[in-house]
Amino acid sequence: MGSIWEYANPKKFITTTDRLLPWVSALALVALVGGLVWGFFFTPDDYKQGSTVKIIYLHVPSALMAINAWMMMLVASLIWIVRRHHVSALAARAAAPVGAVMTLIALITGAIWGQPMWGTWWEWDPRLTSFLILFLFYLGYMALWAAIEDDDTAADLTSILCLVGSVFALLSRYAVNFWNQGLHQGASLSMDKEENVADVFYYPLLVSIAGFILLFIALVFLRTQTEIRARRMRALLARERMK
Amino acid sequence: MELTVSDLSVARGGIPVLEGVSFAIASGEALVLRGPNGIGKTTLLRTVAGLQPPLSGSVGLERDAMAYAGHADGIKSVLSVRENLQFWADVFETGSIDAALEAFDLGALENRASGGLSAGQKRRLGLARMVVTGRPVWVLDEPTVSLDAASVVMFAEAVRAHLAGGGLALLATHIDLGLAEARVLDVEPFKAAPPDLDDFDGAFL
Amino acid sequence: MIALLTRDLRLAVRAGGGFGLGLAFFLIVVVLVPFGVGPESGLLSKIAPGILWLGALLACLLSLDRIFALDWEDGSLDLLATAPLPMEAIVSIKALAHWITTGLPLVLAAPVFGLLLNLPDAGYVPLVISLLLGTPALSVIGTFGAALTVGLKRGGLLLSLLVLPLYVPTLIFGAEMARRSIEGLDATTPLLMLAGITCGTIALLPFASAAVLRVNLR
Numbered sequence: 001m002g003s004i005w006e007y008a009n010p011k012k013f014i015t016t017t018d019r020l021l022p023w024v025s026a027l028a029l030v031a032l033v034g035g036l037v038w039g040f041f042f043t044p045d046d047y048k049q050g051s052t053v054k055i056i057y058l059h060v061p062s063a064l065m066a067i068n069a070w071m072m073m074l075v076a077s078l079i080w081i082v083r084r085h086h087v088s089a090l091a092a093r094a095a096a097p098v099g100a101v102m103t104l105i106a107l108i109t110g111a112i113w114g115q116p117m118w119g120t121w122w123e124w125d126p127r128l129t130s131f132l133i134l135f136l137f138y139l140g141y142m143a144l145w146a147a148i149e150d151d152d153t154a155a156d157l158t159s160i161l162c163l164v165g166s167v168f169a170l171l172s173r174y175a176v177n178f179w180n181q182g183l184h185q186g187a188s189l190s191m192d193k194e195e196n197v198a199d200v201f202y203y204p205l206l207v208s209i210a211g212f213i214l215l216f217i218a219l220v221f222l223r224t225q226t227e228i229r230a231r232r233m234r235a236l237l238a239r240e241r242m243k
Numbered sequence: 244m245e246l247t248v249s250d251l252s253v254a255r256g257g258i259p260v261l262e263g264v265s266f267a268i269a270s271g272e273a274l275v276l277r278g279p280n281g282i283g284k285t286t287l288l289r290t291v292a293g294l295q296p297p298l299s300g301s302v303g304l305e306r307d308a309m310a311y312a313g314h315a316d317g318i319k320s321v322l323s324v325r326e327n328l329q330f331w332a333d334v335f336e337t338g339s340i341d342a343a344l345e346a347f348d349l350g351a352l353e354n355r356a357s358g359g360l361s362a363g364q365k366r367r368l369g370l371a372r373m374v375v376t377g378r379p380v381w382v383l384d385e386p387t388v389s390l391d392a393a394s395v396v397m398f399a400e401a402v403r404a405h406l407a408g409g410g411l412a413l414l415a416t417h418i419d420l421g422l423a424e425a426r427v428l429d430v431e432p433f434k435a436a437p438p439d440l441d442d443f444d445g446a447f448l
Numbered sequence: 449m450i451a452l453l454t455r456d457l458r459l460a461v462r463a464g465g466g467f468g469l470g471l472a473f474f475l476i477v478v479v480l481v482p483f484g485v486g487p488e489s490g491l492l493s494k495i496a497p498g499i500l501w502l503g504a505l506l507a508c509l510l511s512l513d514r515i516f517a518l519d520w521e522d523g524s525l526d527l528l529a530t531a532p533l534p535m536e537a538i539v540s541i542k543a544l545a546h547w548i549t550t551g552l553p554l555v556l557a558a559p560v561f562g563l564l565l566n567l568p569d570a571g572y573v574p575l576v577i578s579l580l581l582g583t584p585a586l587s588v589i590g591t592f593g594a595a596l597t598v599g600l601k602r603g604g605l606l607l608s609l610l611v612l613p614l615y616v617p618t619l620i621f622g623a624e625m626a627r628r629s630i631e632g633l634d635a636t637t638p639l640l641m642l643a644g645i646t647c648g649t650i651a652l653l654p655f656a657s658a659a660v661l662r663v664n665l666r
Contacts, residue, residue, distance in 0.1 A: 136613040140606075144596065147606050150256050156663040157596055161610065164592065164656050168614045171645065175617040178637070179624055238258045242437045292530050295666040311530040315523025319455070321462040326455075333451030334531045372527075 008085035028214035035208030069099025077159030089155035094223035251300035316369030320358030497626035551583030574629035
């Protein structure tokens with residue numbers, strides 16, 4: 001069991017993840033159900049926000065994963081550019097739709113939470129705006145993958161887009177922060193966990209965050225396997241044509 | 244000046260098409276690659292020209308010794324013949340284009356807009372560009388497509404003059420070039436065999 | 449390099465529409481906005497800097513796919529790639545040519561179109577400065593997008609989808625600079641950020657564009 005790069009072999013990756021997948025999925029299920037049930041039914045209402053605060057158990061983990069999924073894609077893209085392991089590129093491709101859905105969940109739960117709290121479904125709050133921009137980046141990344149026929153070309157182009165996009169996403173984050181200051185004071189409802197969330201909300205939140213992370217890992221494993229098999233199928237078809 | 248290709252394997256769209264190609268061309272020589280459509284002549288030439296990386300093997304050639312002409316001539320239809328050629332002369336920093344116009348009998352057309360040229364005339368303009376580059380190594384892909392008999396002779400003369408000046412040329416074609424003295428290499432024996440099925444590695448085969 | 453620049457400019461002039469199309473589009477956007485939001489001059493003068501920036505950005509976007517597509521179709525790009533110019537220089541020159549044919553006319557036309565939108569007097573100079581600083585970044589970023597989508601059929605829509613999110617910081621700082629100046633606020637920060645983005649993209653993005661173009665030429 002020498003280097004970690006052995007897992008970059010598609011076959012090795014599939015056999016390993018086949019063994020891991022049931023465990024990760026089961027753990028994800030337990031943590032998600034546990035965290036959400038604990039959070040929804042066994043925590044007190046917030047004195048200020050009432051029961052609406054409980055959407056935090058969906059909102060915060062999905063927002064976290066929306067960013068982490070992009071980070072994972074960035075790392076995978078870098079690995080592809082430097083070491084050219086196909087599994088890495090395919091894992092980045094597999095993670096993108098998951099990350100996009102996480103971003104969408106964060107946006108929708110944010111809107112649902114914002115309605116009773118701020119009295120509006122949508123506020124051009126820097127944080128919300130940044131997530132909307134992040135969603136656009138996900139869309140562009142996925143569209144580019146879908147548009148290019150040759151797999152290696154697509155991997156090269158999307159990984160460079162991911163790199164450049166990361167820089168611009170970060171820039172946008174600062175730009176948006178700056179832009180909104182000009183119009184409003186800072187967001188009236190700070191979502192900083194350290195300040196706002198008491199222990200009684202904090203622990204179930206941790207559990208559901210763990211659940212989302214495990215869910216993400218399971219989905220990426222599964223989707224990467226699918227991508228590898230699809231890629232293998234195309235390679236076999238190409239091989240037939242060579243005869 | 245020499246062009247050496249050793250044990251070169253090339254791929255098109257991720258699929259190996261030719262493998263183990265080796266040859267060497269010395270100053271004053273021309274090599275013609277032959278083979279049926281789709282065998283990978285264009286891919287091989289693009290690899291030699293440095294436009295795509297080889298799967299394995301190497302191309303021994305100084306990067307700035309080579310000029311490449313592909314299927315398309317890269318002619319801007321709103322520019323005149325002279326402007327088209329002068330642009331490439333400026334890019335390659337070689338000054339005058341009169342010799343090139345002369346060699347391909349484009350003198351009468353030099354002020355015509357290139358959009359109005361016939362296919363054969365455009366091809367001649369594309370080939371005149373090779374003279375303008377002043378590079379010793381010519382890599383030409385199907386140079387005589389849409390040329391009439393007289394123009395083919397004109398092209399052969401230009402290649403001979405190039406070789407006589409110490410240049411060398413690598414050409415791909417499946418029709419006659421009128422270059423009797425050129426060596427011919429049939430690339431069909433180098434057709435890549437399908438890779439082993441068990442070898443399920445990074446290349447997915 | 450000069451040869452490539454003069455050729456591209458000459459092509460833009462002769463093919464027609466190089467200068468005109470973007471400007472005409474900009475004018476149409478500016479004319480349509482009052483139809484959409486109503487003719488009230490107070491409202492128009494309030495949103496004028498934003499509309500002018502947005503119009504310039506969209507007009508810029510309109511001509512992006514032509515940066516490489518024509519050279520790709522007629523094979524010039526292959527020939528340029530084997531020419532003595534480094535790919536990074538080619539993409540930089542292409543971006544510069546795009547800016548001269550699209551960005552610069554927009555900058556020059558913006559004050560005139562500002563009249564139509566009742567732009568406050570204090571806004572003209574900051575608007576032109578912000579456009580002058582920001583439009584080069586739009587061209588350079590757009591060149592990256594054009595290089596990404598050069599080989600694709602129907603790449604135009606994808607190009608917009610890829611490029612528009614990348615335009616966000618430039619748009620924000622550019623429009624913010626003009627708006628702050630009009631409101632009498634300090635506009636130094638957006639000015640510096642805008643200049644920083646432009647310098648950064650000009651310095652770094654051509655490497656990404658060149659890498660992408662090489663991949664697409666394979």
